[in-house]
Amino acid sequence: MNRAVMNSGVMDYDRELVYTMDEALTMVGFGKFQALVLAYAGLGSMADAMELMILSFIGPSVRSEWGLSSRQESLITTVVFAGMLIGSYASGLISDNYGRRMGLLSIAAATSIFAVLSAFSPNYISLIIFRMVVGVGLGGGPVYSSWFLEFVPVRNRGVWMVVFATFSTIGTIFEASLAWIVMPRLGWRWLLALSSVPCLAAFILYFFTEESPRYLYAKGSIADAQHVLKKMATINETQLPSGVLVSDQISELDEELTTPEGTSLLSTIKNKNSSPKRGIFSFFTLLSSSLIKTTLLLWIVYLTNSFLYYGVVLMTSEFSSSQSKCGALVLHSKQPTDTSLYRNVFITSFAELPGLILSAILVDKVGRKISMVLMYSFGFISLLPLMFHQNELLTTSLLFGARMCFIGNFKIAGIYCPEIYPTSVRTTGAGVAAAVGKIGGMICPLVAVELVSGCHRMAAIASFEVVMVLSAICVLLFKVETKGMELHDTGCA
Numbered sequence: 001m002n003r004a005v006m007n008s009g010v011m012d013y014d015r016e017l018v019y020t021m022d023e024a025l026t027m028v029g030f031g032k033f034q035a036l037v038l039a040y041a042g043l044g045s046m047a048d049a050m051e052l053m054i055l056s057f058i059g060p061s062v063r064s065e066w067g068l069s070s071r072q073e074s075l076i077t078t079v080v081f082a083g084m085l086i087g088s089y090a091s092g093l094i095s096d097n098y099g100r101r102m103g104l105l106s107i108a109a110a111t112s113i114f115a116v117l118s119a120f121s122p123n124y125i126s127l128i129i130f131r132m133v134v135g136v137g138l139g140g141g142p143v144y145s146s147w148f149l150e151f152v153p154v155r156n157r158g159v160w161m162v163v164f165a166t167f168s169t170i171g172t173i174f175e176a177s178l179a180w181i182v183m184p185r186l187g188w189r190w191l192l193a194l195s196s197v198p199c200l201a202a203f204i205l206y207f208f209t210e211e212s213p214r215y216l217y218a219k220g221s222i223a224d225a226q227h228v229l230k231k232m233a234t235i236n237e238t239q240l241p242s243g244v245l246v247s248d249q250i251s252e253l254d255e256e257l258t259t260p261e262g263t264s265l266l267s268t269i270k271n272k273n274s275s276p277k278r279g280i281f282s283f284f285t286l287l288s289s290s291l292i293k294t295t296l297l298l299w300i301v302y303l304t305n306s307f308l309y310y311g312v313v314l315m316t317s318e319f320s321s322s323q324s325k326c327g328a329l330v331l332h333s334k335q336p337t338d339t340s341l342y343r344n345v346f347i348t349s350f351a352e353l354p355g356l357i358l359s360a361i362l363v364d365k366v367g368r369k370i371s372m373v374l375m376y377s378f379g380f381i382s383l384l385p386l387m388f389h390q391n392e393l394l395t396t397s398l399l400f401g402a403r404m405c406f407i408g409n410f411k412i413a414g415i416y417c418p419e420i421y422p423t424s425v426r427t428t429g430a431g432v433a434a435a436v437g438k439i440g441g442m443i444c445p446l447v448a449v450e451l452v453s454g455c456h457r458m459a460a461i462a463s464f465e466v467v468m469v470l471s472a473i474c475v476l477l478f479k480v481e482t483k484g485m486e487l488h489d490t491g492c493a
Helices: 021-028 032-053 055-066 070-098 100-119 124-138 141-149 157-186 188-195 197-208 213-218 222-236 250-254 265-272 280-286 292-320 340-349 352-363 368-387 392-420 423-453 457-477
Strands: 003-008 013-019
Touching (some): 013 021, 021 213, 032 124, 032 197, 032 222, 055 070, 055 124, 055 157, 055 188, 070 124, 070 423, 141 392, 141 423, 157 188, 157 340, 213 222, 213 423, 292 392, 352 368, 352 392, 368 392, 368 457, 392 423
């Protein structure tokens, strides 16, 4: 819907039609242009998921070939998460201060180049270095979601973000399939090389991407933002609203109709939406009085989600171990080097598909907050019976259900986080939250592996239940429900 803004002169008024970013995106609609954006962002997300999933397979083979200790083998995984801690923060700063495309380029370059180099590692030290740099690139995953989010109209935005999230699950399943085929026949180097193909594709296709119009507007580049919007409308075979692009904060502008003579309204808008703060100041903005509560709650939710998701994956392996000394019933009895490892990982990865479908149904129906609370509740119920030994079928079903809930919550939080932050710090906020989440991934082995293998099954499950309750409380403390809400370019949602 167009609005009219009046600039007052001495004795006359000039009436001009204007429209906001969200009105433009609504008119443009979700069409061919957004489908192309989704395809590229999805490819990047799928490539990231594959590079993470590969950690489940190469460790034992590398250890056997190079005679590594168990600590050296585990370090191959640890350095990737350490790199992700760095990359999550760095990519957010780059994207908020130098553009979403610059963030995409840094991710694509780091992952593609060093993923390929990993396959040709001459020794253990070089493999560690290459995989850590790959981890830096993987840490930029939130840039893909933030970039895609800023092209999507408000209506059904949650559903489209869940559709985007399915690409990471596709990557997980595809990597498990690839490992099942490649590892027993060709070995870990070929798996690394073939798994890097999506990363290389993302790097090549980067040169066809467009900058986010919302980011351009937040930087004050009104003409560039309108140019991208016109291109979107042309490809979608739709039209932009009539008039000039103005701030979403139209109510504030309506109070300033008495702009001094000769002063351009668009200049005023541009000044009000100053360019994002540089460097470390973007981080401090997250801790400002208007954002600190949201930021801290998001950090807890991201940390607990990583703890729960990666924890249940590790627990599945522990419960499946034929070497259990605690009298647990097992899911399978073959050695982990057998092809059954790849088959079982492949099967359990499918738990993520119904989790994403359930998320897509809930996220725009009942809202982000209630969806997350429901997922925690279902996850709590799924894990509770596992405090005691169950038969094989029930154990498998309960773990399947828990993983379904945790991946769903992981993705809903990934939608909520970039929605709640203003454009000026959106990818920094999402990146830092993702970085904090990696700490949960590092902690979870202490519970999911050490406690279970040490015959403290009840304590392990109880720890997971407590974490779920804590995270659900944090979700309820969020002030804002972003369902159907327009994205904010300035200020706090």
